[in-house]
Amino acid sequence: MSIATADKTAPATHRFAWLRSGLHIIGQSYSMMFAAALLAAVLLLIVLVPLLPGYDPYTQNLAVSLAAPFENIDGRTYILGTDTLGRDLLSRAALAGRVSLLIGLSAVIISLVVGVFLGLVAGFFRGFVESVVMGLADLQLSIPRVLLLIAVAAIVGPSVVNLTVLLGLTSWVVYGRVARAMALSLREREFVLSAVTQGASATWNIRKHLLPNVLPQMLIVGSFELGQIIVFEASLSYLGLGIQPPLPSWGMMISEGQQYLEIDPWIALLPGIAIFMLVTGVQILSQAFTSEGQFDLASPQKGT
Amino acid sequence: MLRFLARRLTQSVLTVFGVLTAAFFLVRLAGDPSVLLLPVEATDKDIALLRSELGLDQSLPVQYGKFLLNVLQGDLGLSLRQRVPALDLVLERLPATLELALTAFVLGLVLAFVVGLVMRLTPSPRLRAAIMWLAFIRQAIPVFFFGLLMILLFSVTLGWLPSLGRGTIYHLILPAVTLATYELALYLRLFNSALGEQQGQDYVRTAYAKGQTRTRIILRHMLPNALLPLVTIAGINLGMLLGSAVVTETVFSWPGVGRLIVQSVSQRDYPVVIAGVLMMSLVFVLINLTVDLLYAVLDPRVRLS
Numbered sequence: 001m002s003i004a005t006a007d008k009t010a011p012a013t014h015r016f017a018w019l020r021s022g023l024h025i026i027g028q029s030y031s032m033m034f035a036a037a038l039l040a041a042v043l044l045l046i047v048l049v050p051l052l053p054g055y056d057p058y059t060q061n062l063a064v065s066l067a068a069p070f071e072n073i074d075g076r077t078y079i080l081g082t083d084t085l086g087r088d089l090l091s092r093a094a095l096a097g098r099v100s101l102l103i104g105l106s107a108v109i110i111s112l113v114v115g116v117f118l119g120l121v122a123g124f125f126r127g128f129v130e131s132v133v134m135g136l137a138d139l140q141l142s143i144p145r146v147l148l149l150i151a152v153a154a155i156v157g158p159s160v161v162n163l164t165v166l167l168g169l170t171s172w173v174v175y176g177r178v179a180r181a182m183a184l185s186l187r188e189r190e191f192v193l194s195a196v197t198q199g200a201s202a203t204w205n206i207r208k209h210l211l212p213n214v215l216p217q218m219l220i221v222g223s224f225e226l227g228q229i230i231v232f233e234a235s236l237s238y239l240g241l242g243i244q245p246p247l248p249s250w251g252m253m254i255s256e257g258q259q260y261l262e263i264d265p266w267i268a269l270l271p272g273i274a275i276f277m278l279v280t281g282v283q284i285l286s287q288a289f290t291s292e293g294q295f296d297l298a299s300p301q302k303g304t
Numbered sequence: 305m306l307r308f309l310a311r312r313l314t315q316s317v318l319t320v321f322g323v324l325t326a327a328f329f330l331v332r333l334a335g336d337p338s339v340l341l342l343p344v345e346a347t348d349k350d351i352a353l354l355r356s357e358l359g360l361d362q363s364l365p366v367q368y369g370k371f372l373l374n375v376l377q378g379d380l381g382l383s384l385r386q387r388v389p390a391l392d393l394v395l396e397r398l399p400a401t402l403e404l405a406l407t408a409f410v411l412g413l414v415l416a417f418v419v420g421l422v423m424r425l426t427p428s429p430r431l432r433a434a435i436m437w438l439a440f441i442r443q444a445i446p447v448f449f450f451g452l453l454m455i456l457l458f459s460v461t462l463g464w465l466p467s468l469g470r471g472t473i474y475h476l477i478l479p480a481v482t483l484a485t486y487e488l489a490l491y492l493r494l495f496n497s498a499l500g501e502q503q504g505q506d507y508v509r510t511a512y513a514k515g516q517t518r519t520r521i522i523l524r525h526m527l528p529n530a531l532l533p534l535v536t537i538a539g540i541n542l543g544m545l546l547g548s549a550v551v552t553e554t555v556f557s558w559p560g561v562g563r564l565i566v567q568s569v570s571q572r573d574y575p576v577v578i579a580g581v582l583m584m585s586l587v588f589v590l591i592n593l594t595v596d597l598l599y600a601v602l603d604p605r606v607r608l609s
Contacts, residue, residue: 139322142592143585144547147565151581154569155330231446235551238448239566251448258452258555262460269456272449280444 031284039281042097042274049094057091057248069266083256083267092248093274099249100278103164104230108222110168111229115175116218120210122176123183124202134180137173145170149232153241163242167229174225175218182214223286227279234275250275308600316593323585327578328371332364380582381575383568390579394561398583400470401560405542405549407476408483412545413538415484416491417531423492424499424522439489447548451482451555468557479556483548487541494537498530532602539595543588550584 049055067082080089122133140148148170156162186192192209236242237251245252250271257268355361362370374380380391419439423432442450458478459467466475502508503526511521550562557563561580568576 135322139319139326142319142589143323143581144543144550144588146547146550147581147584150550150565150569151327151577152330154572154577155574227444234446235448239551239554241566241569254449254452258455261452261456265456265460268452272445272452275449276445279446280441283444 032288035281035284035288037281038277039285042278042281045094045274046097046101049090050098055091055094056088057095058087058246060085060087068264080270081264081266083253084260089253089267089270092253093250093271096248096250096253096271097274097278099160099243099247100230100233100275103160103167103233103243104226106164107167107171107229107233108226110165111171111225112175112218112222114169115172116179116211116214118172119176119179120183120206120214123180124187124206124210126184130180133176137176140170140173145232146235149236150239150241153236158236158241158244160243160247163233163236167232171225171229174221178217178221179214182217183210186210186213220286223282227282227286230275230279230282305600309597312593312596316589319589320586323582323589324372324375325368327582328368331574331578332367375582380579383576384573385568385571385576390573390575391583393564393576394579394583397559397561397564397580398587400558401546401549401553401562401584402587404476404479404483404553404558404560405546407480408549409538409542409545411480412484412487412491413534415488416495416534416538419488420492420495420499420534421522421527423496425519436489436492439485439492442485443487443489447482447486448551448555450485451479451552454478454482455555470559475556475558479552479558482555483545483552486548487538487544490541491534491538495530495534498533499526502526502529536595536599539591539598542591542595546584546588546591 061082069079069081080093082088083092118133118136122130149166152166152170153163156166186209192205195205195209233242234249234251234254237249238255240252240255242251243249253271254268257265257271260267352361378391380389380394382388383390383393386393419435423435426432445453455467455478458465465478466472467478469475499522508521508525511525549560550565552558553560553562554566561584565577565580565584568574568580
């Protein structure tokens, strides 16, 4: 990923090279393979389980409540067991994973768009705009994020859409700061200066010159944030301030399971393990791409 | 130093003011509290009466001014449920939160210090890798799930420690360890690289040349120099720790401000929620201020920047 001009004419093979180097990193170390395996397992759960026969996250059946994993009742095997209301935990875990990942990805996109926009505008125009944006960022960092999320969730009321927007809007600061820092150095570069002298508008400059240059970095930050946001969502749902029943979420499932820890610890353990696998996988892989990104920045020849 | 102090104080005051303003407008966004307070069969007259009682019939700037004035006098409104000042409820819970957060803070530093030293002194690279992996895995587990694992292991399975509430020192162990270990991976990495930086310094080479043992050099010479970054980051993270404490308190039914906030949210008791969040933000701002000032005292270069 070059820091120099946006390279429209980069050959298509470049993209595959990037992917290939990613796969290369994964193949190189055990921790990367471990991460890829974790992610693959979670993705399999999320994608495949809803396609299987017997997928039913909602139907309650008190006759089979608190079934143990692999317990066979009335000719039906509950692979991960059931919760207190007799709902199939495998189905619920799969649906919860879909919701989690959907909220996580959407929130990352929202925060990325907001953060990049504010950061680039602040870095390009400087002056008053910059003071306002950075002041806003400082203010937001002066409240612990969990508290801010709780306060706002309490007031706007929890729903999937509210939660997504909320997580997105409270996570823009990282992108904003990095984008601003990069814009500060980019705006002094020759290709921007020459465009300005030739009368290019600020909008054009930001869109054509700044944006393509900061985007790769932002995607790396985003991949790092994804794990965090999924944990925040799970924490809020655990506290009862996130996803609301009957929709399942890993956090809520853990909170429900905590009451039955002595009788049936699996109810709480399974969703927790799912969160751990997803978050660890995302975190390790994003670390690999972070070092890859820095490597690219350090050697500008690569990729141009 | 004075200029630094003044600038930093102004910044803190501005932050608190910003938080107050945000809180005020957030609550107004939430809609009319008088509708929530009154029973469904209340007449329009009842609503109007309550609205004028609460000052909701005045213009927004007037309400905002009154709100700020009240806050300055320590009046954050009455709890909608318990009809006592919201601030009193929060202050009642504050010691529990501070007890948990400070214990976890100190415990985290001690753990990082001891484990970091073990990592430095051990001749076994496998042990080093194992410690780093454990710390990393710990960090990948959300606070509430780690707390639950601790309960499952130490309360349910082994029966060694109580899982709920506050009282004896035993009640403090599980929540404090849960909170303290969260940043361990970060601290270890920092401590390790700080020690590594000292490794190549001239004074270390001189000490080796004098024939001192490796253990002694690490403990007596390198350690004091490597501690400062660790303490700084821990100080900065104390705020994050307060945030995680909110969740931890709920896991262990610890009667702190965080649990109060979460409970008040489910009871729609907004004044208490706002009072709790304001109080935690205030503590957070004060901690950051203290850490910055301490750092400026310890390291004169900070004051100049």
